[in-house]
Amino acid sequence: MTESAATAQQLPRGRHGLPRETVIAAQRDRILLAMAEAMAENGYVGTPVAAVIKRAGVSRETFYEQFRSKEDCFEAAYERAVELMLTGIFTITGDFGDETMTERIERVLGGYLDALAAEPAYARVFLVEVYAVGPEAITRRTQLQETFVAIVADILEADTEEQRFACQTLVAALSAMVTNRIAIGDVDGVRALREPLLDLVRRSGQLFGGLPLDD
Template identity: 80%
Template sequence: MTDSAVTARQLPRGRHGLPRETVVAAQRDRILLAMAEAMTENGYVGTPVAAVIKRAGVSRETFYEQFRSKEDCFEAAYERAAELMLTGILAATGEEFEDETHAHRIERLLTAYLDALSAEPAYARLFLVEVYAVGTEAIARRSQLQETFVAMVADILGADTDEQFFACQMLVAALSSMVTARIAVGDLDGLRALREPLLALIRRSGELFGLPFGD
């Protein structure tokens, strides 16, 4: 569970003297997490606003003060899921990251990605699975974020040619498909187990993706 979600659920009941912006932010966190968790049980189509409201512990009025519709709430939850994933990746790729070998850099990147997904399974399912039930705009956003990840992988592996960049796109597409399948059935152990065979594949691939993996 995220720190913001924990904070949201720990707000005292009744008169507490907290600033309104703190209360509103906490309510928003609860609603977004409730949306993700409710869809884990019933999917996007089978999750009415009433189920989100009940799980979040807020009123219908509070929900509609922050979101125009269920789709609007989903979009906000999707951005939260993307934020959590990117935060985890960026935390693992600090200043010293650039000084490491390509082998260590790709290992840290893939580990951070898999860790971010397994740490937030409800948001991961929203991000990878339920997005396809929402519509073309949500799918386009997912594709945009996937291309951002492709660019990170290509940069780490030194993909200089069109062929090498395409190989990185194929690598990320295959990874996306495999993690989506495991998140869809709640197989977090299987998700984490992808790390070693993926790294082994990259090691065996030589210059297919760019620079030799041992550089």
């Protein structure tokens, strides 16, 4: 559970003297988490607004004050999932220091897997349920995957078209593997990808970029 969602669930009932902005933000966090968790159980199509409202513990009026429709709520939940994924990755990439190329790619790929495993409901929104919503959401997911490709290619110093294509293939394969595991609720399986994936990259040499075999 995210820190914001946990805070939202701890709001006291009745008169509490909290600023309206705090209450609205907490309600929004509860609704988004409820949307993600409900879809993890029943899928996008099988999740009515009523189920989200019940799980979030808010009124129908409160839901529609925040969101125009179920699709609008999903889009917001998807953006929250993206935020969680990218925040973790960008936090890692902004603090490399004097680490070697191997150490950097290990941290980024490992951080991505850890982020998915830590938030399985949001990971399902990000990886699985997006396909039930429509082309705009799928396009957004594709764009984010290319962002991750760019991060990997930059770390591995992929200078040629062939090396960049190899990076795209690596990320696409990783995406397919984690999507399958998240779809069946295999969080441990997501974490288990870490070592074989990193071993593959370590043994790749210059296939993906400038990574020496003995780095």
